[in-house]
Amino acid sequence: MTEKVNLEEQIKLLIELQGIDTRIFKLQDDLDQIPVDIQKIEDEFTQVTADLKRAEDGLKVLQLKRKEKEMDLNTKEDSIKKLQGQLYQLKTNKEYSTMQEEINRIKADGSLIEDDIIKILDQMDAQSQEVAKEKELLKAEDAKFSAMKKDKGEESKKLETELQGVKAQRAELAAKVDKTVLFKYEKIVNNKDGLAVVPVVNDSCQGCFQVLPPQVINLVNIKSDIILCENCSRILYIEE
Ligand SMILES: [Zn+2]
Numbered sequence: 001m002t003e004k005v006n007l008e009e010q011i012k013l014l015i016e017l018q019g020i021d022t023r024i025f026k027l028q029d030d031l032d033q034i035p036v037d038i039q040k041i042e043d044e045f046t047q048v049t050a051d052l053k054r055a056e057d058g059l060k061v062l063q064l065k066r067k068e069k070e071m072d073l074n075t076k077e078d079s080i081k082k083l084q085g086q087l088y089q090l091k092t093n094k095e096y097s098t099m100q101e102e103i104n105r106i107k108a109d110g111s112l113i114e115d116d117i118i119k120i121l122d123q124m125d126a127q128s129q130e131v132a133k134e135k136e137l138l139k140a141e142d143a144k145f146s147a148m149k150k151d152k153g154e155e156s157k158k159l160e161t162e163l164q165g166v167k168a169q170r171a172e173l174a175a176k177v178d179k180t181v182l183f184k185y186e187k188i189v190n191n192k193d194g195l196a197v198v199p200v201v202n203d204s205c206q207g208c209f210q211v212l213p214p215q216v217i218n219l220v221n222i223k224s225d226i227i228l229c230e231n232c233s234r235i236l237y238i239e240e
Contacts, residue, residue: 005178005180005181007223007224007225007226008223010177010178010181010226011197011223011226011235011237013173013176013177014177014181014185014196014197014235014237015197015237016173017170017173017174017177017185017197018189018195018196018197020166020169020170020173021170021189021194021196022194022195023166024163024166024167024170024194025193025194027159027162027163027166028163030155030159031156031159031160031163034152034155034156034159037148037152038148038149038152041144041145041148041149042145044141044145045138045141045142045145048134048137048138048141049138051134051137052131052134052135052137052138055127055130055131055133055134056131058127058130059124059127059128059130059131062120062123062124062127063124065120066117066120066121066124069113069116069117069120070117072113073110073113073114073117076106076107076109076110076113077110079106080103080106080107080110083099083102083103083106084103086099087099087100087103181226184226184235185197185235188228188233188234188235191233192207192232192233192234195207195234196234196235197234197235197237198229198234198235198236198237199236199237199238199239200212200217200220200236200237200238200239201239203217205229205231205232205234205236207229207232207234208229208231208232208234210229210231210232212229212230212236213230216229216230216236217238220236220237220238221238
């Protein structure tokens with residue numbers, strides 16, 4: 001020890017330093033939150049993009065189904081035409097009625113396929129509406145995402161500038177604090193989520209809110225040493 005450190009003065013400096021560090025921790029927290037917020041919106045955007053893709057794929061499947069059914073129907077119609085052409089070449093009534101039955105059977109199949117096609121067309125209508133809805137959602141989400149990214153970018157710049165300013169203030173103030181005292185303070189501030197110096201209010205530590213024994217409060221009042229809370233190990237002071 002080269003010179004006697006004025007503890008009362010040092011504690012005043014620490015209280016001031018705590019004020020600055022509280023701001024730094026808050027600014028850093030706000031900055032750290034920005035990429036988290038952006039990721040959240042990005043995830044929503046990805047989700048809506050996937051929903052649109054699913055709706056479009058569903059529509060494609062229906063289009064294929066419709067094409068298949070239409071080809072099926074064409075084949076049936078061709079068969080009917082072919083059989084109808086052959087009807088008049090037949091020699092006996094029996095042959096004729098057998099072929100007529102065959103034609104009727106194919107016609108019945110064809111009308112079932114037509115029913116299917118109508119069902120598919122209805123489904124396609126509903127699916128097209130779903131696609132349109134998802135496209136609108138994606139458009140809105142896209143606009144929201146772009147605006148939010150821009151806002152967050154500006155917010156980040158603002159916070160960053162403020163943080164640099166506060167850090168410069170901190171460096172200036174920290175230079176005035178005794179090295180040993182500063183070392184002690186910084187160890188606590190880093191271990192205790194940014195809160196190292198706390199007042200005693202109504203006989204309780206404002207870091208952990210435990211009631212302090214009278215002898216500890218006495219020591220804090222005397223201001224001849226740095227007194228830590230026995231419970232949370234933070235530096236205690238009495239508010240003036
Ligand atoms: Zn405490």
